[in-house]
Amino acid sequence: MSTFDTLAVHAGRDGLTEQGVHAVPIDLSTTAPLPSVHEGGLAYEQMATGGVPLEGQSTVYQRLWNPTVARFEAGVAALEGAPEAVAFATGMAALSGVLLAMKSTGKNHVVAVRPLYGGTDHVLASGLLGTETTFATPAEVRGALRPDTGLVIVETPANPSLELVDLARLVEEADGVPVMVDNTFATPVLQRPLKYGVAMVLHSATKFLGGHGDAMGGVVATSAEWAVRLRSVRAVTGGILTPWPAYLLHRGLATLPIRVRAQQDAAHKVAMALAGHELVGKVYYPGLPECDPLGLVGTQMSGPGSLMAFDVESAEHAERIPGAVRLLTHAVSLGGIDTLIQHPAGLTHRPVAADAKPHAQMLRVSIGLEDPADILDDLVQAIESTR
């Protein structure tokens, strides 16, 4: 049994020596040779119905399966402790896959715990994919369940305000309804939700898993049964991850543990300093006791991570700060090697209904690998120069 850090380096690298290579090959083939109509047809059917190619079978067509993507999936499955993982072109494609996979079970209703990433909130609240959603607090989940509820969806830590949800408790409240956890902020380095009886763990792989801001992807770590449903949906929607980003995302896994820990160390210092600054109001960071009332850091999560948010006195001040940073970048996204700052109400959470939108005095920061003293200097000069 390998340790987590060893798995991060080696998972998904099986058979490379036999192939005579050291780095993972990027297989760009959009199509694959077919040995005969009969055998090709069987392989096609195998994958179109949610399977993976059997040993020696043609892979038929990249929309159905790709070996470079499969290596990334094997890596994520190993790190999340899941039997399987299914990779998509983006995090939102993965979420769409999850919702359509739920519909394929004959259920149409979702119970979702806010806050959630704004895009997730939008697709759920709008019903754009034909699902119906009841938003609930963790304590209201049981009461919101209906005979047609197919999923309970939660994100912890939540985007953008870092609320934590007790997953073991939530699974209990879901009363047998499958739970999907967005684990993008925590990563499997800090939190492995499947341990608590969760059915699906979703990542925007664009964030920490890739870690360098240069590859988009989404992935769901889950049971073999859900993986079949997800691949069936992926085959018909064409939402599969492609080989170039799959290679980069897989490469990112090797350094995931050291990046997450180093970014977390820096974030802790930045959060503590911000909390003591006279122009900063509330700091939202799970490492601060007031942000972790259930004591989940140290139990459910091995650490508080590297995302934080903070309030300033006015929306106007908050909107000026991102324009004044020099070292940091004013940009959405998170989890990469460099520090990003953005205004959730104006950007990532723009489509969220007014009564659920983060307030406009809040800014979200994703701490990177720079020296925390430099990050803090830049944040402080941006806050002070725009007051």
Ligand code: MET
């Ligand atoms: C287009 S808004 C997006 C990106 C990302 N999910 C974030 O929270 O920053």
